[in-house]
Amino acid sequence: MPASLPLSLSVEVRTQSDGLRLHYSLVGDIDSLRLPAPAAPVPTDGLWQHTCFEAFVAADGAAAYQEFNFSPSTAWAAYRFSGERERDTTAEALRRVLLVPPQVQNAPRLLTLTARVPLDALPRSPAVLSLGLSAVIEERSGHRSYWALHHPLPQPDFHHRDGHTLRLAAPLH
Secondary structure (H helix, E strand, O other): OOOOOOEEEEEEEEEEOOEEEEEEEEEEOHHHEOOOOOOOOOEOOOHHHOOEEEEEEEEOOOOOEEEEEEOOOOOEEEEEEEEOOEEOHHHHHHOOOOOOOOEEEEEOOEEEEEEEEEHHHOOOOOOEEEEEEEEEEEEOOOOEEEEEOOOOOOOOOOOOHHHOOEEEEOOOO
């Protein structure tokens, strides 16, 4: 869904020996957005209800995947799914994910968020990771727009596997 504000979003992703580096840049009238207030950099549910940046990561071809949410407040969330929208709280409890808080820079025409996902938080893959990159952008009016590399359905659904279109060589575990 397009935003009612003129905005552009770009995402740079790099695999590194210690995991993934995600750099989101939002350019436009940032002052017209409703940004979450700075908060403790801790795991927080419900970040998607306001401006946040997301990454869905799976071993290519696997049903299981992980979701990472990063808020401009510096809060973050990490979830595991055994299949589409099937949250796997058992796996989450067995392998807790701890992320470094995202780094955020906010200026009148530019918002950047850089997040790192450590190697031990990523799905084990012998070769390729499949990624869906997305963002929820909330305006001061409360209107939300949903951004993704690809929306496979008429309505945004970040969990839909056909939207996970980026393929990257998996970092070595």
